[in-house]
Amino acid sequence: MAADNSTTAMQTDSRDWADRWRHINKILDRRGPFCDNSFREGYENTLLPQCKVLVIGAGGLGCEILKNLALSGFKDIHVIDMDTIDVSNLNRQFLFRPSDVGRPKAIVAAEFVKNRVAGVVVTPYHGKIQDKDDDYYKQFQIVICGLDSVEARRWMNATIVNLSQELGEAIPIIDGGTEGFKGQARVIIPTVTSCYECSLDMLNKPTTFPICTIANTPRLPEHCIEWAYVLEWPKVFKNEKLDTDDPKHIQWVFEAALERARQFKIAGITYSLTQGVVKNIIPAIASTNAIIAAACCNEAFKIATTSAPYLDNYMMYTGNEGVYTYTFQHQKKPDCPVCGENSVNVDVNKNWTVEEFIEWLKEKPDAQLKKPSLMTADNKKIYLQAPPILERSTRPNLEKKLSSLIEDGDTIIVTDSTLPFSLQLVVSLI
Amino acid sequence: MEWRTLSFYRFKSIPEKDLSQLREKMLSDFGNMNIVGRIYIATEGVNAQMSCPKENIGWLREYCDNILDLGNVDFNFATEHAKAFGALHVRIRKQIVADGLESGSYDITKQPNHLTPEEWHQALSSKPQLVIDMRNHYESEIGYFEGAICPDVDTFRESVKVMEEVCEGKQDQEVYMYCTGGIRCSKAGAMLLSAGFKSVNVLKGGITAYGRLWAATGQAALESSNVCLVNGNATGIGFFTVVDGRLVTGADIGNNFFLTLEALGQPRAAKVTEYLQELNEDVKGSFLVEDPINLIETSPDYFLQFSLVIATELPEKPLLRLAEILWDSAVPLVVVRSTGFIGYFRILKPEHTIVETHPENIVDLRLDKPIPGLEAYAQTFDFEGMDNMDHGHIPYVVILIKYLNQWKKEHNGELPKGTQERNLFKEAILSGKRNSDEENFDEAIASIWKACTPTQVPSKVQVILNDLLCDNITVESSNFWIIARAVREFVANEGLGLLPLSGRLPDMKAYTQSYVDLQNIYRQKARQDVAAVQARVDKILSSLGRSSDSISHEEIESFCKNAAFIEVIRYRSLQEEYINDPKKEDISRWIRDSEDSIAYYVLFRAIDRFYETFQRYPDGATLPDAGDDAGDGNDDEQSVFVYEFNPLRKIVTSLLEEWGIDDSGLDIDDYVHEVCRSGGSELPNMAALLGGLVSQEIIKLITHQYIPLNNSCIFDGIKASSRTYVL
Numbered sequence A: 001m002a003a004d005n006s007t008t009a010m011q012t013d014s015r016d017w018a019d020r021w022r023h024i025n026k027i028l029d030r031r032g033p034f035c036d037n038s039f040r041e042g043y044e045n046t047l048l049p050q051c052k053v054l055v056i057g058a059g060g061l062g063c064e065i066l067k068n069l070a071l072s073g074f075k076d077i078h079v080i081d082m083d084t085i086d087v088s089n090l091n092r093q094f095l096f097r098p099s100d101v102g103r104p105k106a107i108v109a110a111e112f113v114k115n116r117v118a119g120v121v122v123t124p125y126h127g128k129i130q131d132k133d134d135d136y137y138k139q140f141q142i143v144i145c146g147l148d149s150v151e152a153r154r155w156m157n158a159t160i161v162n163l164s165q166e167l168g169e170a171i172p173i174i175d176g177g178t179e180g181f182k183g184q185a186r187v188i189i190p191t192v193t194s195c196y197e198c199s200l201d202m203l204n205k206p207t208t209f210p211i212c213t214i215a216n217t218p219r220l221p222e223h224c225i226e227w228a229y230v231l232e233w234p235k236v237f238k239n240e241k242l243d244t245d246d247p248k249h250i251q252w253v254f255e256a257a258l259e260r261a262r263q264f265k266i267a268g269i270t271y272s273l274t275q276g277v278v279k280n281i282i283p284a285i286a287s288t289n290a291i292i293a294a295a296c297c298n299e300a301f302k303i304a305t306t307s308a309p310y311l312d313n314y315m316m317y318t319g320n321e322g323v324y325t326y327t328f329q330h331q332k333k334p335d336c337p338v339c340g341e342n343s344v345n346v347d348v349n350k351n352w353t354v355e356e357f358i359e360w361l362k363e364k365p366d367a368q369l370k371k372p373s374l375m376t377a378d379n380k381k382i383y384l385q386a387p388p389i390l391e392r393s394t395r396p397n398l399e400k401k402l403s404s405l406i407e408d409g410d411t412i413i414v415t416d417s418t419l420p421f422s423l424q425l426v427v428s429l430i
Numbered sequence B: 001m002e003w004r005t006l007s008f009y010r011f012k013s014i015p016e017k018d019l020s021q022l023r024e025k026m027l028s029d030f031g032n033m034n035i036v037g038r039i040y041i042a043t044e045g046v047n048a049q050m051s052c053p054k055e056n057i058g059w060l061r062e063y064c065d066n067i068l069d070l071g072n073v074d075f076n077f078a079t080e081h082a083k084a085f086g087a088l089h090v091r092i093r094k095q096i097v098a099d100g101l102e103s104g105s106y107d108i109t110k111q112p113n114h115l116t117p118e119e120w121h122q123a124l125s126s127k128p129q130l131v132i133d134m135r136n137h138y139e140s141e142i143g144y145f146e147g148a149i150c151p152d153v154d155t156f157r158e159s160v161k162v163m164e165e166v167c168e169g170k171q172d173q174e175v176y177m178y179c180t181g182g183i184r185c186s187k188a189g190a191m192l193l194s195a196g197f198k199s200v201n202v203l204k205g206g207i208t209a210y211g212r213l214w215a216a217t218g219q220a221a222l223e224s225s226n227v228c229l230v231n232g233n234a235t236g237i238g239f240f241t242v243v244d245g246r247l248v249t250g251a252d253i254g255n256n257f258f259l260t261l262e263a264l265g266q267p268r269a270a271k272v273t274e275y276l277q278e279l280n281e282d283v284k285g286s287f288l289v290e291d292p293i294n295l296i297e298t299s300p301d302y303f304l305q306f307s308l309v310i311a312t313e314l315p316e317k318p319l320l321r322l323a324e325i326l327w328d329s330a331v332p333l334v335v336v337r338s339t340g341f342i343g344y345f346r347i348l349k350p351e352h353t354i355v356e357t358h359p360e361n362i363v364d365l366r367l368d369k370p371i372p373g374l375e376a377y378a379q380t381f382d383f384e385g386m387d388n389m390d391h392g393h394i395p396y397v398v399i400l401i402k403y404l405n406q407w408k409k410e411h412n413g414e415l416p417k418g419t420q421e422r423n424l425f426k427e428a429i430l431s432g433k434r435n436s437d438e439e440n441f442d443e444a445i446a447s448i449w450k451a452c453t454p455t456q457v458p459s460k461v462q463v464i465l466n467d468l469l470c471d472n473i474t475v476e477s478s479n480f481w482i483i484a485r486a487v488r489e490f491v492a493n494e495g496l497g498l499l500p501l502s503g504r505l506p507d508m509k510a511y512t513q514s515y516v517d518l519q520n521i522y523r524q525k526a527r528q529d530v531a532a533v534q535a536r537v538d539k540i541l542s543s544l545g546r547s548s549d550s551i552s553h554e555e556i557e558s559f560c561k562n563a564a565f566i567e568v569i570r571y572r573s574l575q576e577e578y579i580n581d582p583k584k585e586d587i588s589r590w591i592r593d594s595e596d597s598i599a600y601y602v603l604f605r606a607i608d609r610f611y612e613t614f615q616r617y618p619d620g621a622t623l624p625d626a627g628d629d630a631g632d633g634n635d636d637e638q639s640v641f642v643y644e645f646n647p648l649r650k651i652v653t654s655l656l657e658e659w660g661i662d663d664s665g666l667d668i669d670d671y672v673h674e675v676c677r678s679g680g681s682e683l684p685n686m687a688a689l690l691g692g693l694v695s696q697e698i699i700k701l702i703t704h705q706y707i708p709l710n711n712s713c714i715f716d717g718i719k720a721s722s723r724t725y726v727l
């Protein structure tokens, strides 16, 4: 019987050929010493044949993830990406060819994988994750994020965690991220493990330069870029918010910074540096992407097959000096606004104005808000960023002391356009 | 708007009467696509340089292919992307590239060989006689290929004249030429071929294409590397050769993204080469269908042609032999293996030197021993006489020098020593701070520890400078050791006991002008140091009979900049690890740590022995007589233990015994069981993960940048964690 195992299992698809799954079946047809009790031998007893897996992002990480999933025996893969292929993607994102420049990443990647791996269905969606609703997301058994944006990951995390809570059934999220030689892969089991929001304070705070340097004494190309988008942009465009994803906006910042650098005889402004400073990104390295994507897919495979325990719950990786990983259990934050208690207790200086309080919120590393709006629990407006008519009517509050608007122990509800959830702060005035 | 700047050209016959209509069409269609730039059309074809909004590139592609019918013309994208033109011009010309010749005096369809950047690079490394730069003098001044003839001309017409002069009567020689985008050479090449030249080679896409590929430092070394893959595959390199004697199986296709069913039964080496090339069109590959074990025995020298060899799936004996051959010729070897969720790789190279280790911070301010000009510059700051604005912008370097001088005056020229003195020194600086906003004083305080630490040659670097290879410089010495020797002499003489200065100044609060002044002081000293080291290198080179340009100035400059962070790794050989000097004590210690993964290393060694005994690898499901006792899973499990587990477990015990490790009480059965279960299977995710790790280390080895693994790594895919060992 054992001799036949390799050819009997996983031959559910007519496009399979002899020995196609020989390697994977060795793991799936035999119980290992570290296997979970729920493991049952045989491909058909795993989740693989029916598992619907969603991949967020079809960039450097996403391409690798799609390829790996298809080769690991996943049959029903979905992918979302809002970008189109640019020349600069060609060397790192191996599913794309020069003739694909200008076409949507999700669609090209899906076609490529479908053509290469027989029997796999890859369904692309070219658009934003926010276009889709709970009904869409709840069809998946695993979600893998290969994104480079903190905001998109926060959104995805909050959406899936909330959905899991509502369904009473956890949809695991596997999150991968890379930055130069560094990367991380983690498994989030909503309500059980810590979530993306719980670990927000682990992100490096972006370097900030003092305003007076930017305004008066620039020395580095970065100073000129900061000048252009922190000081010049609001001056020129008044109410229009700078959208870091809009190339037109970045181009404007780039040109303004270039002009300023010329005045101060500072060299080194490039478009990519501008993008890097404004979006705070470090260029990706192909090998780091390959490592992190493979680590994520390995976890997806283990979850779908129970052929080995999955990562509990965080692996950090660094590759600039030898090879280094640190695997640990990241702790759930009891007052996490996404997966924890609904409200957070904060101590606030009773002399602070509303504006000072907002500044403090923006600096708070575990909140990372960009433009918070504040209301009280009984719907009194403290300060609202939008729409303009409400912003104007609440603006005078900015100068008032917070203690003149709320009582000690009151709850403030904080919302931010970039977040799919609100923070509830129980304020102690001290 | 995000822009893409690109150029393309096509020689194609356009009837003269159609030109003005084509011009109107282009003006309106390109205008609608928001394209700006300069386009020349002529009866001989189209030549365009343009900036196109990023989102319209797809349209442009379609337009060129289907409307203009330019036959899938190559777009040459520039490396910098900004809007490079103000408006759109389409001009009708006599020729798209003016050559000053009568039309019909040569045949434009006689096209020269268009070499890809790699082919070009390789061709030029053999130093051909006739390399001509077809650009104008202001273009070649930016930089040109070594040995190229660069005519001092302003127009292509003149370039053509010079080309005809230098090529006169050399019809049988190989001619190489290049220009900015490739178009001028297409024409010039056709002229030479029409004039009877036999071999004319041009750089495809011109300097633009070449530059794109070779932009990053280290990239050059990488792309020109020649890697040999024994039984495996990897990516990211320039030239590779696959040696594999086996045929493609169904299992290979199941595991390999780029193999399809048509490959079944064909030589693996050929198919793997094909797909690696598909992965990156710029990479060149070749293959050899032969059993590597055979090759190692019969023609070991075959492997010495490579700059690096990667070996997977080799049994112990041939592996040891291969390692020995390569070791003696200093060719690096990377050994890779995996089974199920477990991966292992090991680097072997007698010596690896790194200049560009990319430390986080290479700042060297020398505050305790101010460099020339610094002291005097610091004196120009009259602290007391300044208004608050100026005072808040004194660079912290100047603040530290002032207070250090004061301190030294009061303490017999000594720096603050110990915590207590440093605290006193901090008080002194704080007393000069006028208000809490003076960040420059905060920066000064944050750097006290560094300022009070005497500058000296780091001990790690001192060890390298004292190395035997630094003592005995011979014609065999590598550039690294020659420069290291020069630096050692520099330290002993004009360096006054210190390494060459890095010249890098950190960012600090200051007026733009004073920051630039300081930067210049540091840079000037760094340049002087490089010049001094250069002089010493020249002297050494001439004593060795090597030409003074055999080590480039850039290489010396880079060495000086990174001098405090250079690294030399001496790997242990496989011979030492396996036979002469196994790391018994370390293994015995590691294996008692339940969190450690060294047990898998022991297992990999054990399965090699298993193979020697049984001529197969342990595999729980391919039991010789498993078919006889068909039954429930338990029986299978039982036989696994009898046929696979037990003998492997015994081998583990005897292996550990050889190393003097008593395995009673060791929790090792689960590892043995897991390895039997995985049966040498290669899981796609583990293969991709190992591939990523290995290619990253190979890039480090070939480019001599960053610090590579020393020397073994185990990745445990069950726990998602890695461990590294010196074995």
Ligand SMILES: [Zn+2]
Pocket: A194, A195, A196, A197, A198, A199, A333, A336, A337, A338, A339, A340
């Ligand atoms: Zn959470």
